[in-house]
Each structure stands twice: as structure tokens, then as C-alpha cells.
Amino acid sequence: MMNSFDQRVDELLRQGAERVLKAPQSWRDEVGKAVVAAIDSENMPFIESVIRRENLIGVMHWANSILSDPNGPITPVISSELYAIIREQVRKGELDISLNGYRVAQNITWRRWMRIVFDLTSDKDELQAVLDRSARSIGNYTDAAIAILSRYIDAERAELAKGAPALQREVLQQVLSGKLADPFSAGQRLGYKFDRPHTVVRIWTSEIQRDSDLVNRAADRIVPMLGGAPGLRIEEGESSLFLCFDQPIDYSRLESDCPDGVMVAVGQVGQGFSGFLESAYSARMVQMILANARNGRRVADHEVVRLQTILVSDDGAFQHFVSDVLGDCLRASQDLKHNLLMYLKQGCNAAYTAEQLGIHRNTLNRQLDRVNDLLPQPLGDANRLNIAVALEGLLWRP
Numbered sequence: 001m002m003n004s005f006d007q008r009v010d011e012l013l014r015q016g017a018e019r020v021l022k023a024p025q026s027w028r029d030e031v032g033k034a035v036v037a038a039i040d041s042e043n044m045p046f047i048e049s050v051i052r053r054e055n056l057i058g059v060m061h062w063a064n065s066i067l068s069d070p071n072g073p074i075t076p077v078i079s080s081e082l083y084a085i086i087r088e089q090v091r092k093g094e095l096d097i098s099l100n101g102y103r104v105a106q107n108i109t110w111r112r113w114m115r116i117v118f119d120l121t122s123d124k125d126e127l128q129a130v131l132d133r134s135a136r137s138i139g140n141y142t143d144a145a146i147a148i149l150s151r152y153i154d155a156e157r158a159e160l161a162k163g164a165p166a167l168q169r170e171v172l173q174q175v176l177s178g179k180l181a182d183p184f185s186a187g188q189r190l191g192y193k194f195d196r197p198h199t200v201v202r203i204w205t206s207e208i209q210r211d212s213d214l215v216n217r218a219a220d221r222i223v224p225m226l227g228g229a230p231g232l233r234i235e236e237g238e239s240s241l242f243l244c245f246d247q248p249i250d251y252s253r254l255e256s257d258c259p260d261g262v263m264v265a266v267g268q269v270g271q272g273f274s275g276f277l278e279s280a281y282s283a284r285m286v287q288m289i290l291a292n293a294r295n296g297r298r299v300a301d302h303e304v305v306r307l308q309t310i311l312v313s314d315d316g317a318f319q320h321f322v323s324d325v326l327g328d329c330l331r332a333s334q335d336l337k338h339n340l341l342m343y344l345k346q347g348c349n350a351a352y353t354a355e356q357l358g359i360h361r362n363t364l365n366r367q368l369d370r371v372n373d374l375l376p377q378p379l380g381d382a383n384r385l386n387i388a389v390a391l392e393g394l395l396w397r398p
Contacts (some may be wrong), residue, residue: 016134054082090188106142176280179370183195198245198276214239216241340368
């Protein structure tokens with residue numbers, strides 16, 4: 001049973017709530033302007049108006065609840081419009097601007113509320129009791145509203161990170177194109193942390209496949225060979241996957257075990273957000289070169305095609321370079337050019353090269369004689385490097 005002092009405190013709370021509900025428009029404008037200034041919504045009028053209205057409604061809802069029952073719990077009111085705004089904020093990777101307004105509204109309401117309470121009574125004990133209960137009530141209401149919205153934000157981020165492939169593709173493209181350049185926002189939207197090493201791997205089908213799940217099955221088979229599950233796995237389309245690992249990749253087994261019809265491009269290792277972008281770019285370059293290569297390779301990494309990523313930037317210059325270096329040898333048989341490249345890679349050791357090729361040394365020597373007849377200049381120390389670069393480049397060209 002309540003004593004007379006508690007009843008007096010309840011009555012003061014009700015009187016204060018009545019004054020809040022009858023507050024002049026200037027007070028409401030003060031709350032609204034402060035909330036809009038705090039949310040930093042980049043001049044988006046709709047968002048500003050919804051959040052401003054939401055906070056004003058929250059203040060009035062609290063006052064009405066106090067007027068009805070000064071001791072009862074107060075459940076926050078949150079509109080469907082605010083939920084829709086938060087959902088859009090999560091999709092865009094914006095910070096939680098909608099939550100900032102609650103604390104601002106709480107602070108302004110508390111300052112105004114103290115003036116009301118001091119105007120209602122000058123008794124020290126009454127002031128202490130009313131301010132203590134109202135501080136806890138306002139704080140609990142604000143905390144409860146923010147907790148509800150925070151859980152909703154976390155749920156939306158989790159859904160975006162684990163599902164919704166189309167949304168993940170959209171976010172990834174925004175990151176790779178530079179439209180989403182904030183690592184924190186990008187990481188939240190992708191469910192991925194950028195403060196680590198990154199190795200991007202792209203897996204795709206080399207031709208149109210009727211089996212739309214081929215790439216995913218291939219990835220399930222390939223991933224264990226790469227040393228662990230990727231931190232990021234996004235379907236770029238029915239026939240392409242974007243994976244990112246937090247360690248260097250050893251793909252030595254992939255060439256022989258890679259499923260038919262599937263190709264794999266491994267990017268360079270990068271660190272941090274910029275390293276992620278570099279790894280993704282290098283994987284894309286490897287993919288472009290590998291897709292057009294004539295050498296039958298289905299797996300390659302940045303180191304294997306590093307020289308080609310430079311040469312591919314100017315096809316006309318490369319073709320001119322090859323023609324000048326190889327001369328008539330450019331039109332020689334593929335076998336002859338292959339054996340010549342092997343000879344150069346083996347340090348011009350004819351005996352070892354012939355053994356590796358499975359041919360007689362004399363056969364290789366005759367082929368080298370033929371090469372000297374076709375080259376603009378006989379094979380020697382002055383032109384060996386350029387010839388090797390030209391032959392290697394041709395292997396990766398359409």
C-alpha cells in the first residue's frame with residue numbers, strides 16, 4: 001500500500017506529464033531540430049521527417065503513459081516507416097543514423113522536464129524522488145527503444161550477410177567499383193572483416209553449361225584443397241563464384257583435380273581493405289587471361305601470369321613486339337615453339353630439355369637449327385629473354 005509521500009510523488013509525475021503534453025510548439029520544434037541535426041541524414045527530407053516525428057511521438061507516448069500509470073512499464077512505440085528506413089540504411093551500409101535521435105531527444109526532454117519539476121515543487125525530498133524516478137523511466141524507455149532497433153539492425157545485417165545473393169552481389173560490385181569505399185560499412189553489409197590478409201579466388205565455367213549448379217559443386221570440391229573455408233563466398237552469377245580466403249593459396253593440386261568445364265583464377269595476397277581490392281583486381285586479370293589462353297590451362301594465379309597482366313594492357317604493342325622478336329618463327333608449328341620455350345626455360349640445356357620432352361637430343365638440335373633459320377637473329381644471349389617473353393605471351397593469348 002502506497003504512503004502519502006509516494007502518492008504525492010505520483011501526483012507530481014502526472015502533473016509534469018500533463019505539462020509535457022501541453023508543451024508549446026517551440027519546445028517540440030526544439031526537439032525536432034536537434035534530432036534532425038544529430039542524424040546527419042544528408043538532406044534526405046523523408047528520413048528527417050520520419051525520425052523527427054518518431055522521436056516526438058516517443059516523448060508524447062512516455063508522457064501519456066506516466067499520466068496513466070506513473071509506476072507502470074512503458075513499451076516503446078516504433079512505426080513501420082522507421083523499420084523501413086532502418087532496413088534501407090542497412091542495405092546502403094549507412095551508420096545507424098536513426099538511433100542517434102533517441103539520445104538527443106532524451107537529453108532535451110530531460111532538460112525541459114527538470115524545469116517543469118522544479119516549477120512544480122521546491123521540497124528537496126520530493127524533487128529527489130521525482131527526478132530519480134523520472135530519470136530511470138526516461139532512460140529505460142530510451143534504452144528499450146534503442147535495444148529493439150539494434151536487434152532489428154543486427155537481424156537485417158545477418159540476413160544480408162548470409163542470404164540474399166542478389167544484394168550481396170550488389171554490395172560487392174559497389175565495393176569493387178569504388179562506390180562503397182568505407183571499410184566499416186562494406187564489412188557490415190558483407191558480413192566480412194577487412195583487417196586481415198585476403199586472397200581472392202574466382203571460379204567459373206569456361207562455357208555455357210546446362211548444369212547451373214556445376215560451379216557450386218566444383219567449389220565445394222575445390223575449397224578443401226585450398227586450406228580452409230573462405231571468409232567470403234558470393235555468387236556473381238549462375239556460372240561464377242567470388243571467394244576470399246584469409247591466407248595464401250596453394251593450388252598445386254587443382255590443375256589435375258579441377259572438374260571438367262571449370263576454371264580457377266587466384267589473385268595476389270593483399271592486406272586490409274586496399275589489399276582486398278588489389279587481390280580482387282589481380283584475380284580478375286588472371287581470369288581474363290586464363291579465359292582467352294590457348295595453352296589448355298584451367299588454373300592459374302597472379303604469379304604465373306604476372307608478366308601477361310602487363311603485356312595484355314596494350315595488345316597492339318605486344319603483337320608488334322612478338323613480330324619483331326620472332327620473325328618467321330611466329331608462324332612455325334606449335335610443337336616447335338613449345339619445344340623452344342621449354343629449352344629456354346631449362347637454361348638452354350639441350351640434354352635435359354630433350355629428356356623432359358621425351359625426344360632424342362639430336363631431334364631437338366635439328367629443331368633448334370630450324371629455329372635459327374626462322375628467327376630474325378640467331379638464338380643467343382642477346383635475344384633469349386625477349387624470345388621467352390614472346391613465346392610465353394602467345395600461350396596466354398586468344
